[in-house]
Amino acid sequence: MPGSCSFRVIHRAGGARAGEFQTPHGRVQTPAFAPVGTRGALKGVTHRDVLDLGAEIILTNTYHLHLRPGAPLIAQAGGLHRFIGWDRPVVTDSGGYQVFSLGDRREISEEGVVFRSHLDGSLQQLTPENVVDIQAQLGSDVAMAFDECPSYGVSEIEVRDSMERTLRWARRGRDRFLDTTEHPDVLEGEVSNSGQVQFGIVQGGVFKALRDESARGTVALGFEGFAIGGLSVGEPVAVMYDIVEHTTQSLPDDRVRYLMGTGTPQDLVECVARGVDLFDCVLPTRNARNGQLLTREGPLSIKQARFAEDLRPPDQDCECYTCRRFSRAYLRYLFVAGEMTARTLNTLHNIHFYLDTMRRMRNAIELGSFETFRQRFHETFSRRPRS
Amino acid sequence: MPGSCSFRVIHRAGGARAGEFQTPHGRVQTPAFAPVGTRGALKGVTHRDVLDLGAEIILTNTYHLHLRPGAPLIAQAGGLHRFIGWDRPVVTDSGGYQVFSLGDRREISEEGVVFRSHLDGSLQQLTPENVVDIQAQLGSDVAMAFDECPSYGVSEIEVRDSMERTLRWARRGRDRFLDTTEHPDVLEGEVSNSGQVQFGIVQGGVFKALRDESARGTVALGFEGFAIGGLSVGEPVAVMYDIVEHTTQSLPDDRVRYLMGTGTPQDLVECVARGVDLFDCVLPTRNARNGQLLTREGPLSIKQARFAEDLRPPDQDCECYTCRRFSRAYLRYLFVAGEMTARTLNTLHNIHFYLDTMRRMRNAIELGSFETFRQRFHETFSRRPRS
Numbered sequence: 001m002p003g004s005c006s007f008r009v010i011h012r013a014g015g016a017r018a019g020e021f022q023t024p025h026g027r028v029q030t031p032a033f034a035p036v037g038t039r040g041a042l043k044g045v046t047h048r049d050v051l052d053l054g055a056e057i058i059l060t061n062t063y064h065l066h067l068r069p070g071a072p073l074i075a076q077a078g079g080l081h082r083f084i085g086w087d088r089p090v091v092t093d094s095g096g097y098q099v100f101s102l103g104d105r106r107e108i109s110e111e112g113v114v115f116r117s118h119l120d121g122s123l124q125q126l127t128p129e130n131v132v133d134i135q136a137q138l139g140s141d142v143a144m145a146f147d148e149c150p151s152y153g154v155s156e157i158e159v160r161d162s163m164e165r166t167l168r169w170a171r172r173g174r175d176r177f178l179d180t181t182e183h184p185d186v187l188e189g190e191v192s193n194s195g196q197v198q199f200g201i202v203q204g205g206v207f208k209a210l211r212d213e214s215a216r217g218t219v220a221l222g223f224e225g226f227a228i229g230g231l232s233v234g235e236p237v238a239v240m241y242d243i244v245e246h247t248t249q250s251l252p253d254d255r256v257r258y259l260m261g262t263g264t265p266q267d268l269v270e271c272v273a274r275g276v277d278l279f280d281c282v283l284p285t286r287n288a289r290n291g292q293l294l295t296r297e298g299p300l301s302i303k304q305a306r307f308a309e310d311l312r313p314p315d316q317d318c319e320c321y322t323c324r325r326f327s328r329a330y331l332r333y334l335f336v337a338g339e340m341t342a343r344t345l346n347t348l349h350n351i352h353f354y355l356d357t358m359r360r361m362r363n364a365i366e367l368g369s370f371e372t373f374r375q376r377f378h379e380t381f382s383r384r385p386r387s
Numbered sequence: 388m389p390g391s392c393s394f395r396v397i398h399r400a401g402g403a404r405a406g407e408f409q410t411p412h413g414r415v416q417t418p419a420f421a422p423v424g425t426r427g428a429l430k431g432v433t434h435r436d437v438l439d440l441g442a443e444i445i446l447t448n449t450y451h452l453h454l455r456p457g458a459p460l461i462a463q464a465g466g467l468h469r470f471i472g473w474d475r476p477v478v479t480d481s482g483g484y485q486v487f488s489l490g491d492r493r494e495i496s497e498e499g500v501v502f503r504s505h506l507d508g509s510l511q512q513l514t515p516e517n518v519v520d521i522q523a524q525l526g527s528d529v530a531m532a533f534d535e536c537p538s539y540g541v542s543e544i545e546v547r548d549s550m551e552r553t554l555r556w557a558r559r560g561r562d563r564f565l566d567t568t569e570h571p572d573v574l575e576g577e578v579s580n581s582g583q584v585q586f587g588i589v590q591g592g593v594f595k596a597l598r599d600e601s602a603r604g605t606v607a608l609g610f611e612g613f614a615i616g617g618l619s620v621g622e623p624v625a626v627m628y629d630i631v632e633h634t635t636q637s638l639p640d641d642r643v644r645y646l647m648g649t650g651t652p653q654d655l656v657e658c659v660a661r662g663v664d665l666f667d668c669v670l671p672t673r674n675a676r677n678g679q680l681l682t683r684e685g686p687l688s689i690k691q692a693r694f695a696e697d698l699r700p701p702d703q704d705c706e707c708y709t710c711r712r713f714s715r716a717y718l719r720y721l722f723v724a725g726e727m728t729a730r731t732l733n734t735l736h737n738i739h740f741y742l743d744t745m746r747r748m749r750n751a752i753e754l755g756s757f758e759t760f761r762q763r764f765h766e767t768f769s770r771r772p773r774s
Contacts, residue, residue, distance in 0.1 A: 041721055041728040046735075048708060069695070069720040077698050077714060085712035308456070311464050321435060325472035327464060333456040334428055340727065341428040348433075 004195030005141065005224055007256050007277075013370035015248070015275040018362045021225075021256050023089040023141040024195030025081060027056065030256065030277040031361055033268065033354045034059040034091055036285060039068075040084040043285055044343045045351070047086040053320070053348065054355050056088055059280040062134055062144075063095025067117050067124065071137035072189055079139030079192030091280070092140035094131045096147040096201075097229070097261070108148065110165070128173035132198070136180055139192025144227065145173040147201040152234035159205040166203045167217040174198065174221045197224035199258060205230055206239050208246050215250035225256035228276070232262040241270050248275035265294060265357055269377050272361050273370070284354045288346035291335050294353040298381050300328075302346065307332040320352035321345075391582030392528065392611055394643050394664075400757035402635070402662040405749045408612075408643050410476040410528040411582030412468060414443065417643065417664040418748055420655065420741045421446040421478055423672060426455075427471040430672055431730045432738070434473040440707070440735065441742050443475055446667040449521055449531075450482025454504050454511065458524035459576055466526030466579030478667070479527035481518045483534040483588075484616070484648070495535065497552070515560035519585070523567055526579025531614065532560040534588040539621035546592040553590045554604040561585065561608045584611035586645060592617055593626050595633050602637035612643035615663070619649040628657050635662035652681060652744055656764050659748050660757070671741045675733035678722050681740040685768050687715075689733065694719040707739035708732075 004024045011018040021028040035042055035050055038061045042050055050058065065074065077083040080090055099106055099113045106115035112127030128146045135143035147166045150159050177198045184191045200223035204210030218226060228247050231240045244259060251257050258278040259271050268279055284294065291303045295315035300307075302314070310328040318324075322331070322345045334342035357377075364373035391411045398405040408415040422429055422437055425448045429437055437445065452461065464470040467477055486493055486500045493502035499514030515533045522530035534553045537546050564585045571578045587610035591597030605613060615634050618627045631646060638644050645665040646658050655666055671681065678690045682702035687694075689701070700710040701718065709718070709732045721729035744764075751760035 039721075039724055039726060040717070041726045044727045044731070046708070046728060046731060047712075068724060069716065073696055073716060076696070077716065083714070083717055085717070309460055309463070321433070325434075327470070329456065329460060329464065330427075330470055330472070334426075337426055337455060339426060339428045340431045340730065341433060343727065344431070344433060344731070 005197040007225065007254065009253065011366045013365045013368060014273065015245070016272050016361070016365050016370050017275060017277060018365040019277060021089075021277070023057075023197075024193055025087060025089045025141050028089055028278075029056060029362060031268075031272045031358055031365075032057055032278050033358045034278065034280040035351050035354070036280055036282045037084070038282075039064045040080070042347070042351075043289065044340070044347045047084065049348060050086070050351065051088065053351050054359070055351065057091060057141075057278075058086060058088070059091045059093060060084070060140070061095060061098060062092045062131060062138065063098040063126070065092070065138060066095065066126075066134050067119055071134045075137040075139070075190040075192050081139065081193075089141040091142040091199075091258075092135050092138055092144060093260070094135070094144040094146045094201075095126055097149045099126055100149050110168070112146070112169075128169040129176040132173050132176040132180065133187055133189065136184075136187055136191045136196065137189040139196065141193065141196060142225065143177070143196055143198045145170050145198060145200050145223070147203055147229050149203065149230050149233070150205060152205070154205065156205075156207050156210070159203075159207060160210055163203045163205075163210050163214045166201065167214060170200050170218055170221055174200070174223065199223055199225040199227050199256070201227040201229040201260070202247055202251070203230045206235050206243055208243070211243060211247045212250055215247055219250070219252060223255075225258060226251045227258040227260050229260045231259065232267075237267070240267070241274065244271050244276060245274040251275075265354070265381060266378065268354070268357060269361065269374055273374060284350035285347050288350040289343045291342075291346065293331075293346055294350050296380055302328065302332050302335050304332070314349060315353070318349065318352065318356075320349050322349040322352075392584040394612070394641065396640065398753045400752045400755060401660065402632070403659050403748070403752050403757050404662060404664060405752040406664060408476075408664070410444075410584075411580055412474060412476045412528050415476055415665075416443060416749060418655075418659045418745055418752075419444055419665050420745045421665065421667040422738050422741070423667055423669045424471070424473075425669075426451045427467070429734070429738075430676065431727070431734045434471065436735060437473070437738065438475065440739050441746070442738065444478060444528075444665075445473060445475070446478045446480060447471070447525075447527070448482060448485060449479045449518060449525065450485040450513070452479070452525060453482065453513075453521050454506055458521045462524040462526070462577045462579050468526065468580075476528040478529040478586075478645075479522050479525055479531060480647070481522070481531040481533045481588075482513055483531075484536045486513055487536050497555075499533070499556075515556040516563040519560050519563040519567065520574055520576065523571075523574055523578045523583065524576040526583065528580065528583060529612065530564070530583055530585045532557045532585060532587050532610070534590055534616055536590065536617050536620070537592060539593070541592065543592075543594050543597070546590075546594060547597055550590045550592075550597050550601045553588065554601060557587050557605055557608055561587070561610065586610050586612040586614050586643070588614040588616040588647070589634055589638070590617045593622050593630055595630070598630060598634045599637055602634055606637070606639060610642075612645060613638045614645040614647050616647050618646065619654075624654070627654070628661065631658050631663060632661040638662075652741070652768060653765065655741070655744060656748065656761055660761060671737035672734050675737040676730045678729075678733065679737075680718075680733055681737050683767055689715065689719050689722050691719070701736060702740070705736065705739065705743075707736050709736040709739075
């Protein structure tokens, strides 16, 4: 495996796996959740807090960091880890998803995507090759290939076209990655992390035949790990689970499987059961800022009047700082009063909840009791907000 | 001294004092700075962070907490410390300053102040007596007497009227405090902190004769500590220093002297030199949120373009988390990008700067080198933002 990453599965429970992913910036115990710091910071919490919560890997975004502050500055600072003050593993998403979300401010061609910056309207281009180069400058531990992510509801023909283009882009991106890994001098900028590895992204929407083709083609390119992209874009949850289960079976057993941009706590449990090793999602942090706290008994909307005099912690069994020190009444009061610290305390709790759920899954897999965990989890955690 | 607070001066350097203020929630080494968490939270940082920064006392506000969430809830939660998750000493300002800031939404009479809540327009009343009762329920370590705080530029006759009313209010508030301390059952709510003490507030604007009268009258009432109120309201800095110097001389040597709502780092140094033991001010936290970082070489406006590629920490000599881990370039980038975490990191730094300045002053007083410290401080720290 090029780069200095390695992955091994240590325990199994049905389709679920517990493993270790070694990176130049340390070990990630899988299944793992990567909190999202799109622009190089998690909203409302410091990296010190995130480390304290036990996160072993975070996600940032190539698209955002490329536009501002730019990869050259970050390389000059010694790379992303140094620049953002986070010494542990980092994944950089390629920006494909973000660029396609720009709608009519972008134009896709075989070459890549030309778009107007959402910041200053300047004309920008991302290609499979320059996305590799930018990520080399950023120096993340895991660089993602540049993919196209079609919306849900698009016809099979369109999804096929898009998937095939993603495959062609994957080959170009992989070639560029291997070239520049062997000959870093071909890069314009500096390489900030010589141990960086590259993950390919399987697309194909909700069509199993397309997922098969995409997986076959992507795996053949020899990436160090494989992501499942293009889910959690509006399809029914049962369909997502079905596609995840189908796709993981087409991926090599000895490489990390990363489900991108997903999901709810139930999704984590169900997709770990289906063989996923790594997740990222803005949900815990975004919902925290909107006043939704996740608890073992389900989501809790802290702004509700019924919590005004509720002196219990958000989650009685939770060990996080927020739950150990603060009541629902205090958190509701702060939230309603518009105090920034409400968002911070809610975010600390939700990240803890996600990371703790992952830890409990790892333990259960190790102990051979994952199915029991899974059942109990669903018995107590309801997707519907309690109201 | 009623309550379980005590104060002793341990070292002196000219007018400057280094001492220890013991409260039911621990010791405060003076001179001390109390970060401001008006509504029971510091904006953008957690109490855990504030403790980690070395703060030994914080300020909250009776007016705000009375209107929301209300003292009964806080008493029910076991008092303010428990409710807000801060185990160390707390001062509650009486709310006088806030009520007078309401302008035509309040009416002052001899009885007290009737006003419309800024939250729901409801009619509310604060009196010297109920402010004592509310603070008893909150259970702060230091309760402030209810005072009237005239604006700068008001005539001497008006300031005299106001100062005399504040004195009459101080007597009523003190009587109520002593009554309820001896007979807690006369209170409607619960007493959350039986060791609470009460500080009187000296008013009198910029008129020395009025300050003298106010100090004499307030001291005669036997408060456990004394505040200087009604400064930093628009008067020239030299006038403020002069009034502070004049007023501290009229205050007992064996009680804490607390200068309210002040000030800049220079103000801290100059007022410590004039015998002040305790300060509070929103400036370090508010300015942090606006992108102004305080450094030993003066204020630094992080949003300026010249910091875009500046990879140095905000303050080269600073030991805070922000300066140890982040560059001006990163902090500027986060601030310009509107990331919440920028405000958190800036706030951590500025609180550290204030607390560190206090620590360095205490050390200098203990070592007999306060005058040298004071000179050097002014040589390197310029009030004018560097631009």
